[in-house]
Amino acid sequence: MPEKGTAANSSMSMIQALNSALDTMLGQDPDTLIFGQDIGYFGGVFRVTEGLQAKHGAKRCFDAPIAESAIIGAAIGMAAYGLRPVVEIQFADYILPAFDQLVSEAARLRYRSGGQFWAPITVRTPYGGGIFGGQTHSQSPEALFAHVTGLKTVIPSNPYDAKGLLIASIEDEDPVIFLEPKRIYNGPFDGRPDVALKSWAGHPLAEVPAGHYTVPLGQAAIRREGNDVTVLAYGTMVHVAAAGIEQSGIDAELIDLRSIVPLDIETIVESVKKTGRCVILHEATRFSGFGAELSALVQERCFYHLEAPIERVCGWDTPYPHAFEWDYFPGPGRLAAALARVMEPA
Amino acid sequence: MPEKGTAANSSMSMIQALNSALDTMLGQDPDTLIFGQDIGYFGGVFRVTEGLQAKHGAKRCFDAPIAESAIIGAAIGMAAYGLRPVVEIQFADYILPAFDQLVSEAARLRYRSGGQFWAPITVRTPYGGGIFGGQTHSQSPEALFAHVTGLKTVIPSNPYDAKGLLIASIEDEDPVIFLEPKRIYNGPFDGRPDVALKSWAGHPLAEVPAGHYTVPLGQAAIRREGNDVTVLAYGTMVHVAAAGIEQSGIDAELIDLRSIVPLDIETIVESVKKTGRCVILHEATRFSGFGAELSALVQERCFYHLEAPIERVCGWDTPYPHAFEWDYFPGPGRLAAALARVMEPA
Amino acid sequence: MPFRGFELHIPAPERRPGERPSFDHLKIPPAGATPRPSPSTPAHELRELPYGLARVLDDAGNAVGPWKPDIDPETLRRGLKAMLLTRIFDERLFRAHRQGKTSFYMKSTGEEAVSTAQSLLLGASDMCFPTYRVLGWLMARDYPLTDLVNQIYSNARDPLRGRQLPILYSARDYGFYSISGNLGTRFAHAVGWAMASAYRGDSNIALGYIGEGSTAEGDFHETLTFASVYHAPCILCITNNQWAISSYSGIAGADETTFAAKAIGYGLPGLRVDGNDFLAVWAATQWSIERAQAGLGATLIEFFTYRMEGHSTSDDPTRYRPSDEPVEWPLGDPIERLRQHLTLIAEWDDARHAALVADLSEQVSAAVKDAEAVGTLGKSKPPVTEMFEGVFSRPDWRLIEQRREAGAE
Amino acid sequence: MPFRGFELHIPAPERRPGERPSFDHLKIPPAGATPRPSPSTPAHELRELPYGLARVLDDAGNAVGPWKPDIDPETLRRGLKAMLLTRIFDERLFRAHRQGKTSFYMKSTGEEAVSTAQSLLLGASDMCFPTYRVLGWLMARDYPLTDLVNQIYSNARDPLRGRQLPILYSARDYGFYSISGNLGTRFAHAVGWAMASAYRGDSNIALGYIGEGSTAEGDFHETLTFASVYHAPCILCITNNQWAISSYSGIAGADETTFAAKAIGYGLPGLRVDGNDFLAVWAATQWSIERAQAGLGATLIEFFTYRMEGHSTSDDPTRYRPSDEPVEWPLGDPIERLRQHLTLIAEWDDARHAALVADLSEQVSAAVKDAEAVGTLGKSKPPVTEMFEGVFSRPDWRLIEQRREAGAE
Numbered sequence A, B: 001m002p003e004k005g006t007a008a009n010s011s012m013s014m015i016q017a018l019n020s021a022l023d024t025m026l027g028q029d030p031d032t033l034i035f036g037q038d039i040g041y042f043g044g045v046f047r048v049t050e051g052l053q054a055k056h057g058a059k060r061c062f063d064a065p066i067a068e069s070a071i072i073g074a075a076i077g078m079a080a081y082g083l084r085p086v087v088e089i090q091f092a093d094y095i096l097p098a099f100d101q102l103v104s105e106a107a108r109l110r111y112r113s114g115g116q117f118w119a120p121i122t123v124r125t126p127y128g129g130g131i132f133g134g135q136t137h138s139q140s141p142e143a144l145f146a147h148v149t150g151l152k153t154v155i156p157s158n159p160y161d162a163k164g165l166l167i168a169s170i171e172d173e174d175p176v177i178f179l180e181p182k183r184i185y186n187g188p189f190d191g192r193p194d195v196a197l198k199s200w201a202g203h204p205l206a207e208v209p210a211g212h213y214t215v216p217l218g219q220a221a222i223r224r225e226g227n228d229v230t231v232l233a234y235g236t237m238v239h240v241a242a243a244g245i246e247q248s249g250i251d252a253e254l255i256d257l258r259s260i261v262p263l264d265i266e267t268i269v270e271s272v273k274k275t276g277r278c279v280i281l282h283e284a285t286r287f288s289g290f291g292a293e294l295s296a297l298v299q300e301r302c303f304y305h306l307e308a309p310i311e312r313v314c315g316w317d318t319p320y321p322h323a324f325e326w327d328y329f330p331g332p333g334r335l336a337a338a339l340a341r342v343m344e345p346a
Numbered sequence C, D: 001m002p003f004r005g006f007e008l009h010i011p012a013p014e015r016r017p018g019e020r021p022s023f024d025h026l027k028i029p030p031a032g033a034t035p036r037p038s039p040s041t042p043a044h045e046l047r048e049l050p051y052g053l054a055r056v057l058d059d060a061g062n063a064v065g066p067w068k069p070d071i072d073p074e075t076l077r078r079g080l081k082a083m084l085l086t087r088i089f090d091e092r093l094f095r096a097h098r099q100g101k102t103s104f105y106m107k108s109t110g111e112e113a114v115s116t117a118q119s120l121l122l123g124a125s126d127m128c129f130p131t132y133r134v135l136g137w138l139m140a141r142d143y144p145l146t147d148l149v150n151q152i153y154s155n156a157r158d159p160l161r162g163r164q165l166p167i168l169y170s171a172r173d174y175g176f177y178s179i180s181g182n183l184g185t186r187f188a189h190a191v192g193w194a195m196a197s198a199y200r201g202d203s204n205i206a207l208g209y210i211g212e213g214s215t216a217e218g219d220f221h222e223t224l225t226f227a228s229v230y231h232a233p234c235i236l237c238i239t240n241n242q243w244a245i246s247s248y249s250g251i252a253g254a255d256e257t258t259f260a261a262k263a264i265g266y267g268l269p270g271l272r273v274d275g276n277d278f279l280a281v282w283a284a285t286q287w288s289i290e291r292a293q294a295g296l297g298a299t300l301i302e303f304f305t306y307r308m309e310g311h312s313t314s315d316d317p318t319r320y321r322p323s324d325e326p327v328e329w330p331l332g333d334p335i336e337r338l339r340q341h342l343t344l345i346a347e348w349d350d351a352r353h354a355a356l357v358a359d360l361s362e363q364v365s366a367a368v369k370d371a372e373a374v375g376t377l378g379k380s381k382p383p384v385t386e387m388f389e390g391v392f393s394r395p396d397w398r399l400i401e402q403r404r405e406a407g408a409e
């Protein structure tokens, strides 16, 4: 990890950090190319690819038809040829038409071909709620990917990680789903819609080095050390968790998973063994969500250390409802209440 | 539930029971129609629809193009018109091209339209392993559906339930994924490939009444009462569980979930509170599988009753491998070992 | 010459911002030039149709040629009114978004002829499977304006109970199926619905819409296969408005052939129609209905039109296309063209037009006012219990428990 | 006449079991009748191509007409040998399944001309994206027979490490991409691979295969859109063998038009070719290569052929089609037709043929014997550790732990 605060560092939003990662890889690796809907001339609906077509040429960064299955399918074919395609799916909600390509092809190619072919593709896609995007611009499908063996799933929570994890994903030899929490593209958001919006400027994790660096996949980060309860979160929820912990006044340890596959099981288990309690926070619907796997793993590995039931604070088991954005979105209040509950004497 | 052993009952395989359910519904409801690949003249690759086209006519039972997304999509449109389409996807592995139609359309239509439209479709599909079907004729995708709110997911374990649950699914007002454990289509299978194959003939749950009856969705069945540990299973695994329990010599209670959405949480919680221990058995890969949700729920609701960690016995986190059918398939031996582990004094 | 290797072709539009717009590559036949075969012609004799462009209104506003439909002036005036109402409503609610009253809006400016003509022509028990750009359908059927605004504001009176993004309406009683954000999926529902009509022996027709960009989705193809194989009584419409957000139609294949030509691969007739010409839209739709009623199944229609504004409130079109492209669009403005025609046949005049505009503006303002009295986004919403309703026909324990946990009882 | 309502059309084949087969509905032009345009012809001038049928070998075995390719007899003999080897291998391994030596098998009987001709014509660094019915590709490139049988038996020497269903081969060094059980998905990989070749400025061509039944999948359409939009250097082949398990080609749309006609909607040329005619397959493929090398991108080819046997070891075709349909198929057997031609041009005779058959049968028997010495399914398998390898580039803790739990270390 390059030193912070050197001349080469600058404060970037997550958008800029992702752009810088792509720019870096296009610059150094002629086998990297990127395509997706509206990402070429226009620079993407969230501007992540802004300027890249002009700088690297249309063959390195181009628009794709509205055909998600072929976007992923063509990327797999390119990867089999030897390239490292990075594709954008405009919203994670729209990755489902390509679900079969991801599950039956990208995730299985190396295994079924006895290692003759493999698919080092990276699928970037904005996900999550908090933007009044309604049912199909707000969903968090990570559990669907986590259940598919052969796929890796990465979720950054800040600009520094976003760049380092994206470069690591592109360089990884396996297919990676790279979920970008769109609510924090332009600034951290702690789940309190009434509080004035912040930008990333000045945030320590918005100090992003120029050039190449990686944040390895499968290493969680402890964002806050604590002794009483472990909070597991990723993406936007890391910021919500920090606010919820503060609100609760409880000495919680906050773990930012950064990737859910591979999962940093050691850091999780070590923390829960220390604290004896665990609360899991995610935006996705609760039932059969990724929180269930985390809960099951913690229970299996820390059973004799647990002093209270593991709780899950999640999106309700409903579609994502437009008018009820803040009733639906799991905010710091709900986390604080759960923390208080798990700290109650049995 | 009609009386057992009356003249109208006869011993049926699961194939025959499913055929009887479809025949019954085609006979009594002109709004029911069925379509899918090879299900018309040929009667389906597993013969579930045999004779139905000849009896009810080509408009009620017909072949569909190899286009799973349009099979589900057209069914939704028909349902919106007022029909009750029942479609077959030839193997559950091939439902993925239609995943978007299921998630974004079937599961959401009622909610997003404010109740103006809804999709009472039934999607039948053979699933699961144990037949040397290799990677794409063996998978168990139930967790993917369970996470999608708005879908119901039903899994019978015997002919009696198969018919009653299928009729209940067709009559249900919501979209139902009806997963048919193909390994037990023609006879119960307890996970021991070396033991001579049995047919359903003579099995008490193969006594299937003629005509209409339902097994309600969301009601689990206790297949064996026991005091020491609760085993949760569904589909083929119910039979494997019975064998594993026998092998272990432990007084386990065996719950056949029958549907995972809706889930009979009461029966589960009551049982685990009684036994203090729980082992979950399923064929699907473990990570983020449905066993995780079961584990999380049991832990949340029975924490103070648990005397040992909840265990999951599942398919390994690999694709389904042809040569290693019996190394992969979770058999009674693995369950018995887990039962022994949870009974060990802490 | 020895072969030296391939080159990857990346399509690009004729012009970008800062350049003068150009439409020279479009070959637009004059009104009246494209023949109209009998609707009972077998599909394999119609393979040249997709390369013509059915047009009725000429530059002067005359209705000419074989596609000229027989429509009474009163109906034409209803069409004009519905188009104008759509335009005025779009302007007003786009502004409401800019004023922070809702989260999102999309206009159909320039494309009003398609949905309004089809809405007036199809029957009350037919069903359209809309995109987000066919508001005109509802306007032509006098859907209550206040309900539209309530939906857009997700307020307590929202007919969709606050659950759906603005403008993703559903209006069963108006023959308007539920819209969703994901593209292409409802095209197959249209065919399923049409198959159900045929299954029952009913005479109801389904009308599906899809954008030219969205024709690239697999669902487009699977839908056409079903329509063709089962002879489903439906009309499948591609609104080719030249743009898919920032992507010009060439990204969906427009540089290679017409969208109407896609019909040929299914043995279906493919009509290509001036989508800014109310009379041509009417005539082509009428032709397709007659064809379906003759037992000949589905028709694919490409409506050649132009998206005069940005994709939605989220983009600025001058970042990806010349800013004066919309005004230079060679097929004009559908409202002006119908107005010109009505005026020419002495069924309309400037005074009536001005009065109509004033009246419609008044109606829209009143509706907005009514809805604002209930509340704009965030200021009013349905009871939170609505979040948990309609997930299933009856909520299961999860939803009941969660409703309680959310304090919504 | 008042309109009385629609009727749902359910397509059905001409004949079912118990009836005499009929092919009267097929319009099959004589060899030589379908013109061969120059490969550099613009696609929009080729719109009649999909309704012809490129044929070279006439009923007597003469090579005639504009599509007659220039192939030396040695190459023709290599083709004959590859086809025969495929046929003999299929027979033998089908029997092995019946003997309980493996779980599954699929033959390509009747379709051998397509894959063998294309395999011989394409280069070593080109790549085919196969279906399960193009074993001929590997046979034409002398893939080791024992490795095939080891894969079919999933034994300890299986090159795919016991992980894949029989016959779902992968053979990168032979230009043969990994097959999978799910239909249609790899069609898009072919285009991506071709785009990569063009991206790098290489001269490698991708060749994709899909069955006529599988053309109904959305992936087929999305792939063609990509191929057309980016001018990908690839040849996309539909093997129309008339059947998809028990469904006749009409369920995929064959009663409405040809499969080759699907090319038109993408502005691509669509060739329709006698797939039982080795020379016609060769000529059409050659034409497509030249076209790609001229910078004109992709070609879609429909190979009109016939699946002479059941779909797989799991079905009995006499349950859904007349039992003598295969022998009545009007385009004959590709092996007999090439043999007849070679004999006619005095490059082959019955004695050589018999000797070749004996030799190939011997080779197949030897390969089966070798593989059986290693073991058949269930009798021999790779080490169980292989189950946990290749899921990721390196196993994560889950796989390491589970490997231990499975006792496989």
Ligand SMILES: Cc1ncc(C[n+]2csc(CCOP(=O)(O)OP(=O)(O)O)c2C)c(N)n1
Binding pocket: A037, A066, A090, A094, A097, C131, C133, C181, C182, C183, C210, C211, C212, C213, C214, C215, C241, C243, C244, C245, C307, C311
């Ligand atoms: C499946 C899916 N992919 C991508 C998107 C994002 N998206 C929304 S509108 C749009 C462009 C649609 O263009 P077109 O079909 O031409 O319709 P138009 O907006 O021009 O009417 C895109 C890509 C989406 N909503 N759904």
Ligand SMILES: Cc1ncc(C[n+]2csc(CCOP(=O)(O)OP(=O)(O)O)c2C)c(N)n1
Binding pocket: B037, B066, B090, B094, B097, D131, D133, D181, D182, D183, D210, D211, D212, D213, D214, D215, D239, D241, D243, D244, D245, D307, D311
């Ligand atoms: C996505 C998917 N759907 C369904 C199946 C089941 N299936 C296997 S082969 C087959 C028929 C394929 O027919 P066709 O494409 O004509 O190829 P052919 O077998 O005739 O060569 C079907 C339906 C599958 N393997 N994958």
Ligand SMILES: [Mg+2]
Binding pocket: C211, C212, C213, C239, C240, C241, C242, C243, C244, C245
């Ligand atoms: Mg468009």
Ligand SMILES: [Mg+2]
Binding pocket: D211, D212, D213, D239, D240, D241, D242, D243, D244, D245
């Ligand atoms: Mg076929």
